[in-house]
Amino acid sequence: MDVSQYTEVFNSEAIELLQSLNETLLALEKNPDDLKPIEAVFRAVHTLKGMAATMNYTCIAQLSHQMENLLDRIRKKECVVSPSLTDLLFECVDVLQNMIERVISDKSDEFDISELIENLKNETEKNKGNSLVKTSTPTVSSNNLNYYKIKIFLEENCALKSVRVYMVFKCLNELGEVVKSIPSSHDLEDEKFNFDFEVYLRTKKQINEIRKTVTDISDVKNVEIELFKDECKEEQTNAVNLFKKESVAGSKKTQTVRVNIGRLDNIMNLVGELVINKAKLDRIAFRYEDLELDEILDQLKMILNDLQNEVVLARMVPIGHIFDRFPRMARDLSRELEKEINFVVEGKEIELDRTVLDEIGDPLMHLLRNAVGHGVEMPDERERIGKARTGMVILSARGEKNNAIIEIVDDGRGMNPAEIRRSAIKKGFISEDEADMLDEEESLRLICLPGFSTAKETTSLSGRGVGVDVVKTKIEALGGSMEIKSKLGSGTKFILRLPFSLAIIQALLVKVKNETYAIPLSDIVEIVELKDFQIKTVKKEEVFVLHDAIVPLIHLEEVFGIKDNGKFEIKNVHIIVVEIGEKRKGLVVDKLIGQQEIVIKPLEEVIGGIMGIAGAAILGDGKVALVLDVRSLLGLSRSI
Numbered sequence: 228m229d230v231s232q233y234t235e236v237f238n239s240e241a242i243e244l245l246q247s248l249n250e251t252l253l254a255l256e257k258n259p260d261d262l263k264p265i266e267a268v269f270r271a272v273h274t275l276k277g278m279a280a281t282m283n284y285t286c287i288a289q290l291s292h293q294m295e296n297l298l299d300r301i302r303k304k305e306c307v308v309s310p311s312l313t314d315l316l317f318e319c320v321d322v323l324q325n326m327i328e329r330v331i332s333d334k335s336d337e338f339d340i341s342e343l344i345e346n347l348k349n350e351t352e353k354n355k356g357n358s359l360v361k362t363s364t365p366t367v368s369s370n371n372l373n374y375y376k377i378k379i380f381l382e383e384n385c386a387l388k389s390v391r392v393y394m395v396f397k398c399l400n401e402l403g404e405v406v407k408s409i410p411s412s413h414d415l416e417d418e419k420f421n422f423d424f425e426v427y428l429r430t431k432k433q434i435n436e437i438r439k440t441v442t443d444i445s446d447v448k449n450v451e452i453e454l455f456k457d458e459c460k461e462e463q464t465n466a467v468n469l470f471k472k473e474s475v476a477g478s479k480k481t482q483t484v485r486v487n488i489g490r491l492d493n494i495m496n497l498v499g500e501l502v503i504n505k506a507k508l509d510r511i512a513f514r515y516e517d518l519e520l521d522e523i524l525d526q527l528k529m530i531l532n533d534l535q536n537e538v539v540l541a542r543m544v545p546i547g548h549i550f551d552r553f554p555r556m557a558r559d560l561s562r563e564l565e566k567e568i569n570f571v572v573e574g575k576e577i578e579l580d581r582t583v584l585d586e587i588g589d590p591l592m593h594l595l596r597n598a599v600g601h602g603v604e605m606p607d608e609r610e611r612i613g614k615a616r617t618g619m620v621i622l623s624a625r626g627e628k629n630n631a632i633i634e635i636v637d638d639g640r641g642m643n644p645a646e647i648r649r650s651a652i653k654k655g656f657i658s659e660d661e662a663d664m665l666d667e668e669e670s671l672r673l674i675c676l677p678g679f680s681t682a683k684e685t686t687s688l689s690g691r692g693v694g695v696d697v698v699k700t701k702i703e704a705l706g707g708s709m710e711i712k713s714k715l716g717s718g719t720k721f722i723l724r725l726p727f728s729l730a731i732i733q734a735l736l737v738k739v740k741n742e743t744y745a746i747p748l749s750d751i752v753e754i755v756e757l758k759d760f761q762i763k764t765v766k767k768e769e770v771f772v773l774h775d776a777i778v779p780l781i782h783l784e785e786v787f788g789i790k791d792n793g794k795f796e797i798k799n800v801h802i803i804v805v806e807i808g809e810k811r812k813g814l815v816v817d818k819l820i821g822q823q824e825i826v827i828k829p830l831e832e833v834i835g836g837i838m839g840i841a842g843a844a845i846l847g848d849g850k851v852a853l854v855l856d857v858r859s860l861l862g863l864s865r866s867i
Contacts, residue, residue, distance in 0.1 A: 241327045247271045248320050249555040259308035269298040277445040284336040293347040374455040381422040385446040394444045403430025499826035546624045547575030560599045567617040574624035580728040590698040594635045602639035629749035633723040642713040644670035671711040675699045708858045736820035739783045743852040750857040753804040782815045810861045
């Protein structure tokens with residue numbers, strides 16, 4: 228049977244197994260005497276081997292098989308887990324990843340693994356025969372055909388049971404002749420069984436060979452084999468024709484299904500169009516004041532909200548999918564630099580929209596490499612200044628209002644604002660007079676300028692600012708913001724604020740002259756109405772006092788160039804107080820229209836990025852409202 232239809236299943240499961248291998252090997256390296264990581268690594272390699280063998284990926288299967296042999300000796304305590312052994316296993320995982328990436332890109336898995344296989348064999352042969360417990364497998368005479376009753380138990384989390392059944396039948400038919408199955412082949416194909424089934428096999432093979440063949444199949448939990456004395460009635464099941472349907476992925480009992488993210492994007496776009504048209508219907512209903520129409524629209528609104536929430540939730544993915552790739556990176560980099568690092572990950576359960584999640588991997592990698600490579604000092608240096616030899620790097624996530632907060636913290640040397648200013652002056656980014664006006668926070672933000680670096684030599688990790696400008700640009704493009712805190716000698720913290728979802732948001736519509744703008748509700752703290760005498764001028768900047776705090780004002784008509792001729796006179800004005808992190812300002816608008824759900828459409832592809840504008844939204848009357856980018860507006864008062 229052509230197994231190419233299962234390629235996508237293999238690819239996705241193989242990627243998950245590789246991630247599991249990295250995680251469990253890291254745990255094994257930290258605690259070599261703990262059997263749990265050893266068993267977990269063994270199961271993952273065993274599963275990968277069975278999957279690869281079924282798909283005819285010979286090199287992947289061979290390397291996995293040799294790893295399995297070594298891991299089997301480790302779990303039997305015939306081999307000691309040493310640094311060199313874990314390095315070898317990590318090297319194997321890297322090669323497996325390379326081969327699987329080749330398979331995913333429609334190439335073969337052929338790879339020169341001869342040296343790696345030899346190294347694994349050498350490790351496996353060490354201390355051979357030192358097992359404390361000897362086991363033997365019963366055999367039966369193979370001079371004549373024997374009948375076996377084979378009971379197969381699948382893992383209870385097995386998602387595609389019919390696929391696993393097909394693999395069992397395929398492998399057993401290679402050993403002999405499958406005579407009968409309980410339940411019937413039809414019921415097995417329709418997954419009308421729990422997680423175990425029976426197969427009757429006629430073969431010359433021995434029990435140990437049958438057992439090994441079946442247990443090598445992915446998701447097979449256990450196998451029970453016994454010699455069947457009475458000859459089975461000839462109800463032969465043809466395994467080759469067992470699963471002729473084009474697809475078995477659409478299982479009736481599967482509780483989860485893998486969906487291409489592109490389809491979810493299309494569904495989200497359609498929901499967005501429904502939101503826009505619903506707003507148009509609201510305007511029509513308001514015009515005619517029809518109670519029956521109002522009632523239908525209320526029901527439609529409830530259904531649409533539920534639909535929107537379901538689509539948004541379907542796109543949400545735990546941030547652990549990205550975080551899980553970094554412990555291995557931190558381990559390899561710290562060993563390369565001969566540093567001692569305790570890498571801690573927190574908040575992996577926080578969920579983000581898949582679109583956001585796919586974009587933050589590289590920015591986080593830049594910041595973490597800088598934390599390990601430049602933030603944390605060498606062990607001897609740390610010891611000399613009274614710190615523990617092992618440095619700490621923490622990657623954490625948490626939810627806050629409508630944003631996810633990601634922090635990268637290290638307890639290293641920190642950043643020197645004075646040194647940063649000197650470097651910026653030397654490179655011509657700012658003048659000495661401008662540098663004198665910068666406080667510590669503004670000085671730290673200089674590292675976000677493209678090309679900024681304090682490094683004296685150029686290396687793969689040169690300069691604390693390597694990639695920071697890329698990080699800032701990417702985070703802001705996602706509608707987020709980045710904050711930097713650092714204390715010389717104590718460490719550095721990068722705080723990233725990201726929206727949970729990007730497509731549909733709640734916004735406040737406002738008027739500035741004849742233009743309509745939308746302000747995301749998640750950025751709004753308060754709305755106040757001021758009279759002219761409440762506006763003060765401090766250092767040539769208009770401000771007002773709110774709850775004993777001074778809040779600077781931003782006139783949107785000045786920012787976007789829509790001011791009338793002559794001086795703008797303030798009488799009674801509406802102030803939208805917005806806040807990002809610890810920064811707070813008041814946006815001056817002429818009129819409040821009201822709260823509305825909007826669909827953000829990007830403008831970059833049409834007219835490029837505009838300072839202060841995050842995108843556009845189509846309103847119920849068909850007009851377009853520009854969506855404000857509050858993050859960039861808060862930085863307009865001073866440019867560095």
